[in-house]
Amino acid sequence: MRVVTGAEMRSLEQQAFAELGLSSLVVMENAASRIVEVLKGEFAPLEGKRIHILAGPGNNGGDGLAAARQLLALGARVKVYLVGKRQRASQENGANLAILEKLGADLSVVDFGQLHRVKLSLTFADLIIDALLGTGFAGGLEEGWRELVELVNELQAPVVAVDCPTGVNSATGEVVETAIKAALTINLGLLKLGNLLYPGRACAGKNVVVDLGFPLQAEGIARELVGPEALSWLPEREPWSHKGTHGHTLVVAGSAGYAGAAALCGQAVLRGGGGMVTVAVPEGIYSRFSPDELIVVPVPETEAGTLGEGSLEKLHGLLKGKDVLAIGPGLGRSRQVVKVVQSLLSSWEGPAVIDADGLSALSTDFMRSVPLDKRRRWVITPHPGEMARLTASDPASVNADRVGAASGFAQQWGPVVVLKGAPTVTADGERVYINSTGNHGLATAGTGDILTGLTAALLGQGLAPLQAGALAAYVHGRAGDLAGAKGQRGLKAGDCLNFIQEILQ
Numbered sequence: 001m002r003v004v005t006g007a008e009m010r011s012l013e014q015q016a017f018a019e020l021g022l023s024s025l026v027v028m029e030n031a032a033s034r035i036v037e038v039l040k041g042e043f044a045p046l047e048g049k050r051i052h053i054l055a056g057p058g059n060n061g062g063d064g065l066a067a068a069r070q071l072l073a074l075g076a077r078v079k080v081y082l083v084g085k086r087q088r089a090s091q092e093n094g095a096n097l098a099i100l101e102k103l104g105a106d107l108s109v110v111d112f113g114q115l116h117r118v119k120l121s122l123t124f125a126d127l128i129i130d131a132l133l134g135t136g137f138a139g140g141l142e143e144g145w146r147e148l149v150e151l152v153n154e155l156q157a158p159v160v161a162v163d164c165p166t167g168v169n170s171a172t173g174e175v176v177e178t179a180i181k182a183a184l185t186i187n188l189g190l191l192k193l194g195n196l197l198y199p200g201r202a203c204a205g206k207n208v209v210v211d212l213g214f215p216l217q218a219e220g221i222a223r224e225l226v227g228p229e230a231l232s233w234l235p236e237r238e239p240w241s242h243k244g245t246h247g248h249t250l251v252v253a254g255s256a257g258y259a260g261a262a263a264l265c266g267q268a269v270l271r272g273g274g275g276m277v278t279v280a281v282p283e284g285i286y287s288r289f290s291p292d293e294l295i296v297v298p299v300p301e302t303e304a305g306t307l308g309e310g311s312l313e314k315l316h317g318l319l320k321g322k323d324v325l326a327i328g329p330g331l332g333r334s335r336q337v338v339k340v341v342q343s344l345l346s347s348w349e350g351p352a353v354i355d356a357d358g359l360s361a362l363s364t365d366f367m368r369s370v371p372l373d374k375r376r377r378w379v380i381t382p383h384p385g386e387m388a389r390l391t392a393s394d395p396a397s398v399n400a401d402r403v404g405a406a407s408g409f410a411q412q413w414g415p416v417v418v419l420k421g422a423p424t425v426t427a428d429g430e431r432v433y434i435n436s437t438g439n440h441g442l443a444t445a446g447t448g449d450i451l452t453g454l455t456a457a458l459l460g461q462g463l464a465p466l467q468a469g470a471l472a473a474y475v476h477g478r479a480g481d482l483a484g485a486k487g488q489r490g491l492k493a494g495d496c497l498n499f500i501q502e503i504l505q
Contacts, residue, residue, distance in 0.1 A: 002190050002191070002224055003193050003221070004223070005135075006134070006135025009192070013212075015217060028066050028092050031063045031067075031188050031210075035162060036067055036071060038160075039127070039160065043126075047076065048076070048077060049077065050126045050127070051076045052121070052122055052124075052129070052157075053067070053128075053129040054081050054132050054148075054152070055068075055080055055083065055093075055132070056131065056134075057082075057093060058089075058134065060132065060162055061084075062090060062093035065080065065093060065131075069099060069105070072103065078105065079108070079121070080105060080107050082097070082107060082109045082110060083132055083148065115151055119154075122151070122155055128155065129160050131162040132145075135163050135192060136170075137164070137166065137167070137169065138171070138174075149179060160183065161180055161182035161203075162185075162188070163187060163188050164192050164195060165180040165195075165200070165203040166180045168199075170193065171194055172193070172401065173195070173197030173198055174194075175203065179200070179203045182203060183205045186208050188210060189210075190218060190221075191207060193403070193434075195207050198399075201423070223433075223434065224431075224433055226426075226434065226436055226471070226473065226474045227474070230467075230474050231503075231504070233463060233467050234461070234471075235461055235463075243275035243276050244275055244276070245275060246273055246460060247457065248275060248277070248278070248321065250278050250319060250322040250325050250326070251279045251280065251453070252280045252325070253279065253326070253329040253330050254329070255332045255337075256306070258331075259289070261449045262279050262449075264494065264497075265453040266296075268452070268457065268497065269454075269456050270293055270294075271453075271454075272472070274324075274456065275460070277293075277294060277453075278318060279297070280299050280318055281296060282300075282305055282307055282311075283298035283300060300314065302334070304332070304334065306331065307331060311340055316344070319347070323350060324353070325344065325348050326352070326452050326455075327355075328356040329356050329357070329358075329448070329452055330356065330449070331356070331358060332357055333360045337361075338361045341360075351377045351459040352378045353381065354381070355381045355382075355448060356386075362390060372414050376414045376415065376416075378465070379417075379468060380415050381418040381451055382417070382418075382420065384398040384421055387409070399421065402421065402423075402425045403425055403427070403432055403434075407427040410427045411429030411430075416428045416469045418451070420448060420473075424438065435473040437473075437477025437478040437480070437481055438478075440489075441480055441488030442476075442480040442491070444491060446494065447476070450476060450479075454500070475504065478499075478503050479496040479497075483496045483499055
């Protein structure tokens with residue numbers, strides 16, 4: 001599903017208007033019809049229901065006014081609040097208001113100095129429609145608007161936002177001070193980016209996308225929401241395939257105290273459909289692995305219990321015959337570890353997943369020393385703190401522009417970036433995939449190790465780095481959703497492993 005900013009949506013609409021000769025009033029009527037269809041599906045019966053509509057002066061308000069007329073025709077008890085300066089109303093807004101006036105609809109002009117009266121009136125609503133500002137808004141709300149938004153948020157009636165909740169930036173999800181907290185947001189035409197990125201996502205509630213009655217030429221939009229349809233990327237498995245057909249991954253992971261990171265990563269490779277996995281660990285933690293499907297190989301270690309320069313001969317030997325390298329979980333960040341990671345990545349020609357402590361090796365000088373075509377075979381999976389270190393930034397800045405941070409690094413340095421968090425963003429510098437799954441239960445130790453293993457498994461089965469990273473994020477989040485179905489607080493990373501097979505089938 002394509003994802004756009006408000007500005008991009010307006011550009012697509014203008015293109016359609018020019019090419020198809022569409023009338024903006026016709027499109028507004030289509031939008032109103034789709035809004036009413038969603039309301040029927042979510043809040044039926046509408047007949048007799050007290051529906052109060054907050055309408056701003058722009059086309060978002062015009063959508064609300066057109067919907068008001070259609071709701072009146074269905075027998076709903078509609079009250080419309082006109083907010084903002086009417087002399088600034090768009091032509092389409094004014095046309096729909098004139099029709100409502102001729103119908104004798106219940107209209108009132110909001111006086112910001114008398115908001116207590118508005119609050120009293122809104123308390124009688126069964127349903128409130130936010131058609132105030134829509135996707136053209138950015139920045140902070142002016143005082144009267146801010147007070148109105150806070151007033152609405154104090155009410156008990158569910159709120160439905162048209163296109164984007166008032167106060168949310170449709171391009172970034174930014175909220176300055178406050179925004180409408182909707183139970184449902186009806187995205188007109190295409191899904192809006194600000195409704196997917198926090199904190200805007202928390203204000204949007206359930207996102208529903210409706211068409212506008214004409215095709216949009218959105219092929220140039222490089223952002224997509226990843227849903228279950230991404231499972232179609234998985235290659236068919238022939239009946240005569242064998243363990244060597246589906247990839248042999250070398251996992252280089254673990255250190256004293258962090259054997260679990262290596263085990264979780266290796267198990268995730270197998271649960272993700274990988275044919276074989278060899279886990280190379282410091283010899284001091286080798287005895288902690290119980291006999292199972294993992295091929296665990298002890299490697300010489302440093303006095304600190306980590307991999308070091310003395311590990312390199314054996315590790316380079318283990319690279320032979322492998323299809324994918326997964327490196328980083330639980331390794332530690334010592335200078336010796338950095339040298340190990342850099343040495344293996346320098347010599348490895350195949351696809352690689354680099355996570356956790358492995359990311360510490362990706363200095364500017366090292367990245368420049370590796371050919372670009374090799375870096376493009378890498379998938380890196382940083383959380384915001386690690387992304388901040390890679391970009392000499394800070395976690396708050398990364399989270400404020402997750403799409404920009406992931407895309408910018410990928411474009412500059414070549415690897416696919418899977419920026420973990422809410423939501424996880426996967427980018428290659430040209431295209432962006434935004435994940436639709438996951439919950440706060442995944443904010444626990446070890447879940448990142450599972451994501452690394454899943455990504456490696458998909459690379460080993462032939463997926464390109466961008467698709468492998470995006471699909472791994474989807475499956476990872478979906479496994480967390482299934483594992484946390486009876487409670488997300490207290491979810492353990494290992495709980496997710498048992499659901500991966502069910503998702504991938």
